[in-house]
Amino acid sequence: MATRLRPSNKRCAVIGGSGFLGRHLVEKLLDRSYSVSVFDIRQSYELPGVTFHQGDLCDKQALLPALKDVSLVFHCASPAPASDDRGLFHKVNIQGTRTVIQACMEAGVQKLVLTSSASVVFEGTDIKNGREDLPYAKKPIDYYTETKIEQEKLVLEACDKEKGFLTVAIRPHGIFGPRDPQLVPILVDMARRGKMKFIIGDGTNLVDFTFVENVVHGHILAAERLRSDSPICGKPYHITNDEPIRFWDFMSEVLVGLGYAAPRYHLPYALVYGLAMLLWLLALILRPLVAFKPTFTPMRVALAGTHHYYSCERAKQDMGYKPVVSLKEGITRTVESYPHLRQGA
Numbered sequence: 001m002a003t004r005l006r007p008s009n010k011r012c013a014v015i016g017g018s019g020f021l022g023r024h025l026v027e028k029l030l031d032r033s034y035s036v037s038v039f040d041i042r043q044s045y046e047l048p049g050v051t052f053h054q055g056d057l058c059d060k061q062a063l064l065p066a067l068k069d070v071s072l073v074f075h076c077a078s079p080a081p082a083s084d085d086r087g088l089f090h091k092v093n094i095q096g097t098r099t100v101i102q103a104c105m106e107a108g109v110q111k112l113v114l115t116s117s118a119s120v121v122f123e124g125t126d127i128k129n130g131r132e133d134l135p136y137a138k139k140p141i142d143y144y145t146e147t148k149i150e151q152e153k154l155v156l157e158a159c160d161k162e163k164g165f166l167t168v169a170i171r172p173h174g175i176f177g178p179r180d181p182q183l184v185p186i187l188v189d190m191a192r193r194g195k196m197k198f199i200i201g202d203g204t205n206l207v208d209f210t211f212v213e214n215v216v217h218g219h220i221l222a223a224e225r226l227r228s229d230s231p232i233c234g235k236p237y238h239i240t241n242d243e244p245i246r247f248w249d250f251m252s253e254v255l256v257g258l259g260y261a262a263p264r265y266h267l268p269y270a271l272v273y274g275l276a277m278l279l280w281l282l283a284l285i286l287r288p289l290v291a292f293k294p295t296f297t298p299m300r301v302a303l304a305g306t307h308h309y310y311s312c313e314r315a316k317q318d319m320g321y322k323p324v325v326s327l328k329e330g331i332t333r334t335v336e337s338y339p340h341l342r343q344g345a
């Protein structure tokens with residue numbers, strides 16, 4: 001029996017749908033009666049009703065079948081920030097995003113929602129209640145951020161009402177939640193290796209951490225409000241929990257929740273950042289001989305030791321955004337979702 005086609009505005013594709021954010025987004029879209037196709041370089045799960053297309057987003061011929069009869073595309077694919085692979089970031093986040101835009105236009109996609117990052121304006125100095133009109137970082141701290149800036153520019157510049165191709169960029173910050181591959185698992189690994197005894201700086205720096213369901217909510221709000229008469233066309237939007245928290249309080253709540261000791265002893269921020277820069281340089285010089293990835297990268301230290309939280313006022317104003325899960329509930333649900341990461345597990 002032919003599958004009953006949903007109205008075109010309920011047919012979407014999620015590029016990067018096998019990932020942490022992507023899978024949560026796919027699950028919520030299914031709940032909201034979208035038909036969903038996933039395009040990803042790997043398949044990490046099966047879900048009834050989801051059509052998987054496996055391939056590299058840099059390959060337009062591989063991408064096009066996933067965009068057939070689709071009006072809305074979410075692009076939330078990126079190499080993992082920890083890979084620190086400049087060539088890969090450029091290939092996927094810049095060249096690959098050009099390919100995504102071309103494929104969307106060829107396939108007649110009407111809306112493209114990009115998952116950008118609030119860090120596109122972060123240069124390692126304090127940002128307090130930063131608004132979207134802050135300039136892009138002139139000296140991004142890492143290659144990942146460097147390419148996320150170019151990626152966002154490409155997508156927002158591609159917005160063309162005359163051609164009926166509308167785009168918007170969502171800038172989450174510090175996404176956490178069940179199945180997160182890079183925040184809690186890395187934190188626990190560091191704790192297990194005895195590297196979480198120290199607080200970098202005075203421990204009072206406020207930051208945004210955003211529970212994944214709030215990020216999903218922001219993406220779907222943007223998608224459903226993206227119309228030619230909408231103010232959001234071609235613009236970036238911060239999506240956070242709107243509850244800045246001390247970075248080290250968040251770390252401690254997660255660690256203690258999983259049975260590990262909270263960091264106790266303070267180390268001067270400038271000292272740790274300087275050491276991280278030296279280690280990064282050493283790793284770069286020795287790369288042809290030996291590959292090692294420092295745990296304390298300049299970006300991680302900068303994020304751990306400075307204020308960086310962002311205003312969601314524009315998203316509240318233009319999309320009616322407000323978080324659907326509180327930080328406290330998000331932390332509780334996240335800790336409960338990682339029994340295998342508990343101390344002694």
Ligand SMILES: NC(=O)c1ccc[n+]([C@@H]2O[C@H](COP(=O)([O-])OP(=O)(O)OC[C@H]3O[C@@H](n4cnc5c(N)ncnc54)[C@H](O)[C@@H]3O)[C@@H](O)[C@H]2O)c1
Nearest residue numbers: 016018019020021040041056057076077078115117174175
């Ligand atoms: N995790 C965070 O804290 C955070 C914060 C802000 C923004 N973001 C952005 O959110 C998006 C999703 O991040 P995540 O944390 O879910 O990461 P993730 O690594 O879990 O998911 C990324 C997905 O992209 C896929 N992918 C990578 N290269 C690909 C390619 N060449 N072709 C096809 N698929 C490819 C991966 O297989 C993976 O499934 C990314 O764009 C990231 O920059 C993440």
Ligand SMILES: CC(C)CCC[C@@H](C)[C@H]1CC[C@H]2C3=C(CC[C@]12C)[C@@]1(C)CC[C@H](O)[C@@H](C(=O)O)[C@@H]1CC3
Nearest residue numbers: 081117118119172173174175182183186300301304
């Ligand atoms: C130095 C240690 C104490 C830090 C240990 C935890 C870190 C592994 C995470 C703490 C903040 C996280 C973070 C990201 C990656 C993992 C952490 C550094 C991002 C850089 C991931 C990519 C996103 O685009 C960034 C964003 O703007 O949201 C994240 C910022 C927070």
